[in-house]
Amino acid sequence: MEIGVPKEIKDLEFRVGLSPTSVRACSDKGHAVFVETNAGVGAGFTDEDYLQAGAKIVSKASDVWNRQLIVKVKEPLPVEYPLLQKEQLLFTYLHLAADRALTQQLINSGVQAIAYETVELPDRKLPLLTPMSIIAGRLAVQFGARYLERQQGGRGVLLGGVPGVQPGKVVILGGGIVGTEAARIALGMGARVQILDVNVDRLAYLETLFGSRVEYLYSSPLQIEAVISDADLLIGAVLVLGKKAPVLVSRAFVAKMHPGSVIVDVAVDQGGCVETLRVTSHTNPTYIEEEVVHYGVPNMPGAVPWTATIALNNSTLPYVLQLANNGIKALEMNPSLAKGLNVQNHRLVHPAVREVFPDLAD
Numbered sequence: 001m002e003i004g005v006p007k008e009i010k011d012l013e014f015r016v017g018l019s020p021t022s023v024r025a026c027s028d029k030g031h032a033v034f035v036e037t038n039a040g041v042g043a044g045f046t047d048e049d050y051l052q053a054g055a056k057i058v059s060k061a062s063d064v065w066n067r068q069l070i071v072k073v074k075e076p077l078p079v080e081y082p083l084l085q086k087e088q089l090l091f092t093y094l095h096l097a098a099d100r101a102l103t104q105q106l107i108n109s110g111v112q113a114i115a116y117e118t119v120e121l122p123d124r125k126l127p128l129l130t131p132m133s134i135i136a137g138r139l140a141v142q143f144g145a146r147y148l149e150r151q152q153g154g155r156g157v158l159l160g161g162v163p164g165v166q167p168g169k170v171v172i173l174g175g176g177i178v179g180t181e182a183a184r185i186a187l188g189m190g191a192r193v194q195i196l197d198v199n200v201d202r203l204a205y206l207e208t209l210f211g212s213r214v215e216y217l218y219s220s221p222l223q224i225e226a227v228i229s230d231a232d233l234l235i236g237a238v239l240v241l242g243k244k245a246p247v248l249v250s251r252a253f254v255a256k257m258h259p260g261s262v263i264v265d266v267a268v269d270q271g272g273c274v275e276t277l278r279v280t281s282h283t284n285p286t287y288i289e290e291e292v293v294h295y296g297v298p299n300m301p302g303a304v305p306w307t308a309t310i311a312l313n314n315s316t317l318p319y320v321l322q323l324a325n326n327g328i329k330a331l332e333m334n335p336s337l338a339k340g341l342n343v344q345n346h347r348l349v350h351p352a353v354r355e356v357f358p359d360l361a362d
Helices: 019-026 048-052 061-065 076-085 099-111 130-147 177-189 202-213 222-227 251-255 266-270 305-333 351-356
Strands: 002-005 032-036 056-058 067-073 090-092 112-115 169-173 192-197 214-218 233-236 262-265 286-289 291-293 341-344
Touching: 002 048, 002 061, 019 032, 019 048, 019 305, 032 048, 032 061, 032 112, 032 192, 048 056, 061 076, 076 099, 090 305, 112 305, 130 177, 130 233, 130 262, 130 266, 130 291, 130 305, 169 177, 169 222, 177 202, 177 233, 192 202, 192 222, 202 214, 214 222, 233 266, 251 291, 262 266
Parallel strands: 002 032, 002 067, 032 056, 067 090, 090 112, 169 192, 169 233, 192 214, 233 262, 262 291
Antiparallel strands: 112 341, 286 291
């Protein structure tokens, strides 16, 4: 099969769909891989690295997109919509619940769109979302600490504190992978940490990881309002598979936070869980609303593209090979991969996304 690997064009997105190691694995199976020139440079992979791995380097995006299987990292942007082709396999992150225009374009194009984030194992784990969730959770605290600096618009709080001065307080909404990893880094910095979740069993599990160093709270509107009023850093780590994230933090709640406190909403690619949060970019990552610093970059792992590309490929490569070897029949052979199918034959097929856009479901 012919596999196309375009250069990502989202703002300061330096990850790439296939690393040279993954290209070699595909080439060894007899597949032809076409990589857009400089697609991997931002992640530390040169065109020469890809050539040595067996890829063919092409100079125009259209020459990459004219292939049976397209492997990307982020969703197609409007300038790429005309490049989508009927019955082509598209394998990438999509997050359609937060993007009606993209959903409509995929339906119109006839492309067969498989989303990394909805590939689901029998135990309900999300193997292709997990590596980026780990990175995003860790970066959320790293970025939050940076924007708490006074020069960055923050209130000038050091999360770890110093002897004689209390550490900063980090509130994490959601105890999944993102929330767990955020807590890990926040604790490592010496911060005070609270995690809120509606799943008591998950909170009990987290206690086995972090013990008494974290405060575990059942999430409710009153509880959220109470704990974020004195939070220095609020991290949104909510995930509802295939759907928009619920808004848990109202504007009124945000207005009660300390001036200069920081919100990092990792759920922004699914619509966000904070009412005042809007999508930003790596070029312009923050803005101030209600005197609070908001960070809403949807492709956070793009800040560490070498680590993120390798981590992503470690998980996606087996599925890429299944698609390359078997085409769309790979979905019949692998039920977990089949759950990643969002759009096929001009139809929106993923149940959760159909609930979000019922008028596009037929």
